Amino acid sequence: MTGKEYRTITDVKGPLVFLNKTEPVAFGEIVTLRLANGDIKNGQVLDTSDDLVIVQVFEGTAKINRETGVTFMGDVFKLPVSTDLIGRILDGAGRPRDGGPEIVAEEKADIIGAAINPYSRQSPHDFIQTGISAIDCCTTLVRGQKLPIFSASGLPHNDIALQIARQAKLQDSDEEFIVVFCAMGITAEEYNFFRSDLERTGALENAVLFVNLADDPAVERIITPRLALTAAEYLAFEKDYHVLVIYTDMTNYCDALRQIGAAREEVPGRRGYPGYMYTDLAMLYERAGIVKGKKGSITQFPILTMPGDDITHPIPDLSGYITEGQIVISRELHQQGIYPPINVLPSLSRLMGSCIGEKTTREDHKSVSDQMYAAYAQGRELRGLVAIVGEDALNERDKQLLDFSGIFEDKFLRQSRDEDRSINETLDLCWNLMANIDTKYLVRLDQKWIEKYHPENRA
Amino acid sequence: MSNEGVIYRISGPVVTATGMNAAMYDVVRVGHEGLMGEVIELHGEKAVIQVYEDTSGIRPGEPVLNTEETLSVSLGPGLLTQIYDGIQRPLATLEEVMGVFITRGVDADAFDLEKKWTFEPQASKGDEVTGGNVIGHVQETETIVHKIMVPPGKSGTIKDIKSGDFNVTETVCTLEDGTELQMMQKWPVRTPRPFTQKYAPDTPLVTGMRILDFLFPLAKGGAAGIPGPFGSGKTVTQQSLAKYSDAQLVVYIGCGERGNEMTEVLDEFPHLIDPNTGKPLMNRTVMIANTSNMPVAAREASVYTGITIAEYFRDMGYDVALMADSTSRWAEAMREISSRLEEMPGEEGYPAYLSSRIAEFYERAGRVETLSGEDGSVTVIGAVSPPGGDISEPVSQGTLRIVKVFWGLDAGLARQRHFPAINWLNSYSLYPQSLDQWFRDNIAQDFPEIRTQISGLLQTESELQEIVQLVGSDALPVDQQLTLEVARMIREYFLQQNGFHDVDAYCDIHLQYQMAKAILTFQDAAKTAMASGAQLNDVVNVPARSDLIRGRFEKGYINDIEGMVKKMTNEIADTVETN
Ligand SMILES: Nc1ncnc2c1ncn2[C@@H]1O[C@H](COP(=O)(O)OP(=O)(O)OP(=O)(O)O)[C@@H](O)[C@H]1O
Numbered sequence A: 001m002t003g004k005e006y007r008t009i010t011d012v013k014g015p016l017v018f019l020n021k022t023e024p025v026a027f028g029e030i031v032t033l034r035l036a037n038g039d040i041k042n043g044q045v046l047d048t049s050d051d052l053v054i055v056q057v058f059e060g061t062a063k064i065n066r067e068t069g070v071t072f073m074g075d076v077f078k079l080p081v082s083t084d085l086i087g088r089i090l091d092g093a094g095r096p097r098d099g100g101p102e103i104v105a106e107e108k109a110d111i112i113g114a115a116i117n118p119y120s121r122q123s124p125h126d127f128i129q130t131g132i133s134a135i136d137c138c139t140t141l142v143r144g145q146k147l148p149i150f151s152a153s154g155l156p157h158n159d160i161a162l163q164i165a166r167q168a169k170l171q172d173s174d175e176e177f178i179v180v181f182c183a184m185g186i187t188a189e190e191y192n193f194f195r196s197d198l199e200r201t202g203a204l205e206n207a208v209l210f211v212n213l214a215d216d217p218a219v220e221r222i223i224t225p226r227l228a229l230t231a232a233e234y235l236a237f238e239k240d241y242h243v244l245v246i247y248t249d250m251t252n253y254c255d256a257l258r259q260i261g262a263a264r265e266e267v268p269g270r271r272g273y274p275g276y277m278y279t280d281l282a283m284l285y286e287r288a289g290i291v292k293g294k295k296g297s298i299t300q301f302p303i304l305t306m307p308g309d310d311i312t313h314p315i316p317d318l319s320g321y322i323t324e325g326q327i328v329i330s331r332e333l334h335q336q337g338i339y340p341p342i343n344v345l346p347s348l349s350r351l352m353g354s355c356i357g358e359k360t361t362r363e364d365h366k367s368v369s370d371q372m373y374a375a376y377a378q379g380r381e382l383r384g385l386v387a388i389v390g391e392d393a394l395n396e397r398d399k400q401l402l403d404f405s406g407i408f409e410d411k412f413l414r415q416s417r418d419e420d421r422s423i424n425e426t427l428d429l430c431w432n433l434m435a436n437i438d439t440k441y442l443v444r445l446d447q448k449w450i451e452k453y454h455p456e457n458r459a
Numbered sequence B: 001m002s003n004e005g006v007i008y009r010i011s012g013p014v015v016t017a018t019g020m021n022a023a024m025y026d027v028v029r030v031g032h033e034g035l036m037g038e039v040i041e042l043h044g045e046k047a048v049i050q051v052y053e054d055t056s057g058i059r060p061g062e063p064v065l066n067t068e069e070t071l072s073v074s075l076g077p078g079l080l081t082q083i084y085d086g087i088q089r090p091l092a093t094l095e096e097v098m099g100v101f102i103t104r105g106v107d108a109d110a111f112d113l114e115k116k117w118t119f120e121p122q123a124s125k126g127d128e129v130t131g132g133n134v135i136g137h138v139q140e141t142e143t144i145v146h147k148i149m150v151p152p153g154k155s156g157t158i159k160d161i162k163s164g165d166f167n168v169t170e171t172v173c174t175l176e177d178g179t180e181l182q183m184m185q186k187w188p189v190r191t192p193r194p195f196t197q198k199y200a201p202d203t204p205l206v207t208g209m210r211i212l213d214f215l216f217p218l219a220k221g222g223a224a225g226i227p228g229p230f231g232s233g234k235t236v237t238q239q240s241l242a243k244y245s246d247a248q249l250v251v252y253i254g255c256g257e258r259g260n261e262m263t264e265v266l267d268e269f270p271h272l273i274d275p276n277t278g279k280p281l282m283n284r285t286v287m288i289a290n291t292s293n294m295p296v297a298a299r300e301a302s303v304y305t306g307i308t309i310a311e312y313f314r315d316m317g318y319d320v321a322l323m324a325d326s327t328s329r330w331a332e333a334m335r336e337i338s339s340r341l342e343e344m345p346g347e348e349g350y351p352a353y354l355s356s357r358i359a360e361f362y363e364r365a366g367r368v369e370t371l372s373g374e375d376g377s378v379t380v381i382g383a384v385s386p387p388g389g390d391i392s393e394p395v396s397q398g399t400l401r402i403v404k405v406f407w408g409l410d411a412g413l414a415r416q417r418h419f420p421a422i423n424w425l426n427s428y429s430l431y432p433q434s435l436d437q438w439f440r441d442n443i444a445q446d447f448p449e450i451r452t453q454i455s456g457l458l459q460t461e462s463e464l465q466e467i468v469q470l471v472g473s474d475a476l477p478v479d480q481q482l483t484l485e486v487a488r489m490i491r492e493y494f495l496q497q498n499g500f501h502d503v504d505a506y507c508d509i510h511l512q513y514q515m516a517k518a519i520l521t522f523q524d525a526a527k528t529a530m531a532s533g534a535q536l537n538d539v540v541n542v543p544a545r546s547d548l549i550r551g552r553f554e555k556g557y558i559n560d561i562e563g564m565v566k567k568m569t570n571e572i573a574d575t576v577e578t579n
């Protein structure tokens, strides 16, 4: 149903329009605004009462005035979904952007999405091999996990995300992921980079793209990830696909949230971001997982750039409080010319324990991963000490660990953008590198694995 | 005015209704779908309602029905092993009705009202009973006897009491004045349940985590706060407490956190054995899961739902432990509602009443004499998630002002994979004084002294570390180098504990004591040997010491440790001769 058109706007402020004397308007209802020149804008009801209705306008409020006609569309925001979505490119509000036809809806899904009943979830436990050693060995990705990339401007997070999208597979399985890609406020150049890469590898045919670019309306970014996740849920839980959702850049999303909060004169939380940002982000991130009785799954790779490289900034901070770990990209490693510049020390995969070991990856995985991590952490710490007391002050063990930290970065972390290492290759590589350290210092390795895998014993 | 009003305004989870005769905290049904809500503010004719379900699509003009009841929980046999949302709807029932996604407008009984339980009367005709008195027993799970109590406020002489199989709404006892008592009772969540008096705690909640029991013990009936940045171990610690602590009952509240973490508990607990009873852990557990993406108003209510259930079991004379992960999300729910009410904000946008709400919540912990004269307790352990890990913020500060135990998680330790990442230098417990007698009587006469020595060594280590940072450890005199080795042994052998390791995750308190003693024995043996010319390096590297250290991962360590210590002492003594 579409109701009548109102011309009762009283105030316009930032992305918000205030109007009065309307029929009873639903909370969350979709709104169209018709400008004097005939242009149409879209919005959504944020607050509704007998006297006053507040509408958030996605395309910005430029040119809106008291003459603008406002129509309430009688329903909340829904996305038409069907398997026709696969292979399509849509804009940030869900309209075709690729010149193709409108999506023929098999059903229309509410984009807010209902919460998965915690009782109905299934614990993720399937190992996803990304072919990137640092991730597979140290912060193992699990199907159904939400694992963000914490990056910063100027770092190659996009390359890493794409490499993961290209290479991600379940071990011993050809099952492909459907990639749902969601761009929020990234530059056209970044977008073209993603698109042409997906095109080049043929992945585009198996992907759905939702694209809001830097010069697209900022407020629209509030709905773009919700559209993407709605599509992902449909494909995963209605159509049995394994879906990998990559969204970038969460920082632009959060800035749009802040903009709306400011226009509503809400009391801001830290650094001006709304106090409800944790909940808002959780409503996105928690739409990952596996549920009972459904074959598909949603794995999420949100990318965010940390303002000022600061991990305590509210955006990475609140994200870290919700997601199941994080992959941290390091400017220092990048400047050393190492790709992928993943700093494994602050990185973590909280679900790793459930997916590594004899039955899934390899029996020595945990032991190897702990030892690699510990040796690298100690080596890195020694770099600081050496800067003060000099390398001569180190004992034999410390010298070996210090050297190892360099080897770790050069041989283990470093790999090329199209190098797809199997988990076996990664773990064997670890053993070869650890052979640079005297076995007696490798206290985290089980004796039985040393006997079986150490190069000295395999020769 | 009638009992039915109409919606005037909707702003997210906050709805304003007019034309309704409402009192504070009345439960109302909002809109055509009958969404559940609670009156939280009155302005003249307008009632402000927080709604426990998503409000999108609801319009002004839709009806609001006042049930005139306050937000209450149902209490009775059937509570145990359940998993509820924040307003006590069983998630299993919601799944049956709605499927895997939580939709709205569905009501669900807290537990099966039809199920028959065997009621064994514990009182007889002619007995005088008052609120809190136990009139019967129901064996609810293998390990827990559910005691059926006269609801607070009711009393009289028993006219008739039954025996046999009944459901929770059938009358099992009638008083002379005609009052009929059933096995189920209701209690408003925001009102603490009454008791006769509070006692000072004198018994520790033994957790099986060495750093907690040994250095920073929590009392049964006490309250503890665990603040820490993301990924530092709040949830793993809370889950360990739920698994291994010697409470008789556990109420676990997942308040605004991850769905998968609740699933993990659901998967794990039915298969895990309670080390204190030898029976599945699920038997003693009630869970509340209002995850981060579920409605915030229900998140606000979830901690009250949980603590009311905990108090109810306390009133039966049980020791109950309640974990709330995370109280920061609860506080944020308050903040969100408060800002929708356009209340004057206090610090960081939180409502001015934040610290009093926190204090009121923790005050519901305690060891009490119940109305029927028994000894029961509620111990509360709240996780706090400070932004950026900085505990100068209002929720951490409000918590620290009231709790007596502070387990401070440390990002640096977590990054070094030192788990549990509890910082031993800034954490504290104000209970040792009142618990030391218990430790002396039940574990060892010198338990408190051993603790003092261990924490003294850690303190000394931190002072020495400052020097080491400047000059390197080789520049220290050997006795100080030994102190560093001993402290390292405390950290790596004693304080570190792998929450996921079959054996290491839980450490018997007697074994904890022996391990602490083993460290001090090492120190003494090393000192003696070094005084006779032994080298520090040789002393540290005797094979029996590594065996002792590794032994903690093996079953039966408690039987072997004494022999291992002896062997270590002998080998250390031998290092003198080899020189
Ligand atoms: N006692 C422990 N033993 C072994 N590992 C641990 C322990 N405590 C924490 N960890 C590790 O740290 C990770 C994060 O812990 P946890 O999930 O408890 O953090 P948290 O403080 O609850 O974080 P958040 O605030 O984001 O929920 C775990 O997944 C695990 O890898």
Ligand SMILES: [Mg+2]
Pocket (backbone or CB within 6 Å): B234, B235, B236, B257, B325
């Ligand atoms: Mg947690």
